[in-house]
Amino acid sequence: MASESENRPVRKIGYARVSTHDQNPDMQIAALEAYGVPRELIFVDKASGGTMKRPMFIRAMKTCQHEGSEFVVWKLDRLGRTLGGILETLETLTERGVEFVSLTERIDTKGPMGKAMIRLLAVFAELERDLIRERTKAGIARARERGERGGRPVAMTPERVEKAKEMLAAGERGNTVWKAMQKIEGPKISRAAYYAWQQAWDVENRDPGVVGE
Template structure:
């Protein structure tokens, strides 16, 4: 069975374009979320993942509708593969039920991993450079030194 997933970032946005494409692709069920892709909790996706069974294909209109990041997508598609579920992205021409589709997706996964490692490398280099210039990392304190002093005095006075 082909099962679709549509997502838009806000309630103001419309899912019609995605739904029409998934219907034309032969999806028998379509699950929906109206929530930012950066949010980990997506009830529609959660329900969809519980519904999928071996031999099914998860279909999305576009890759970015499913995953928060390429890394997240690769992990999710790998979990689907382990359960015997295929993945298909209509506009990205990815279909993991074919050898070429699986190959292409693995290449994308390797690129995502490389991107993650480059980000970590740049972040470490940036933090080291900032430390060398005497900067301290982290966010600014919410209280000024004077406010800390006042809080200490109030605590000492039992207030």
Template sequence: MVIIGYARVSSNDQDPQLQLDALKVAGAERIYTDHGVSGAKTERPELDRCLDHLREGDVLAVWKLDRLGRNTVHVLQLIEHLTERGIGFHSLTEGLHTDGPMGKAMLTIMAAFAQLERDTMIERTRAGLAAAAANGRKGGRPRKVGDADAEKAKELKAKGINAPDIAKMLGCSRATVYRYLSGQ
């Protein structure tokens, strides 16, 4: 039996070291890691490589079930695919594995909770953005160029100055200048 690990972090600024350490302690001989990839995505380059590498009798280990995915159906399909190929599965944090019917039942329940957590987070984010909009605030990144600079960009363009030069004068990107010149 060979233990193969899979780790994932959702953004590039996150550090997977906690997952990697736990997988090494669990005996993972090789670990595949996706950086900056959401668990909601079904296509993840390192997970795909990991799945291709696994052979009958191997065990796929993850630090936590939600590292494999947030969508219950997708997680269960992945685990079913592994089972059909004679590959085991082990989630270290929850102590879940595909050995026996109780392990499979617990995996189903935990996958449902992982999706519930994701759906709840999305719902809260949408509610927060709606409340902010109702109070006159917009979500998202703050504007690089204020209204005064946007007007100045239009004046400079009217004088025949090109967008790259305007961007240098205002200290912003060309794309920002084009966006304000188009009235967005």
């Protein structure tokens, strides 16, 4: 005889994300609805996946608190830009007794293949962290060979560092920040010198890291 929990309908919570306001999430929403997620339980962010501080993502996670629920995405990378961040979310869901479904990769943690996939993600997340550390060490070594103190470019003056941190916290990156550094009084700063500083900043401040879109 089936238990009450087995007969209880699964509550499906959907999450969709596009990186910019110019992109359209309709395809993701349609796929989630086709899977059976009610429209009122689909949460949509128009934001980069480099941070877990996304308002609709936070609301979706708060809604998905009860054992027996499903957290559904169109594609795994909608959760975030790093394996470490994705794995952290999956571990949180597992602790709550919430299943996870990714429609594109056909990942469903209710089955043994889905659980095996999570274990593989943990292995690759650790590899990702090791690669970031190695790249950072190599960048510091190259900076020292160029005569730059402490592995960070001398051109990153305190004024530039303060402005760069402010812009990075606001989601600005790469060329946009580098060009802003050029406008601040100080030694000439090359693109490579700024990117070496940004890479080191990413490792020190990552949640758990930022590597690509």
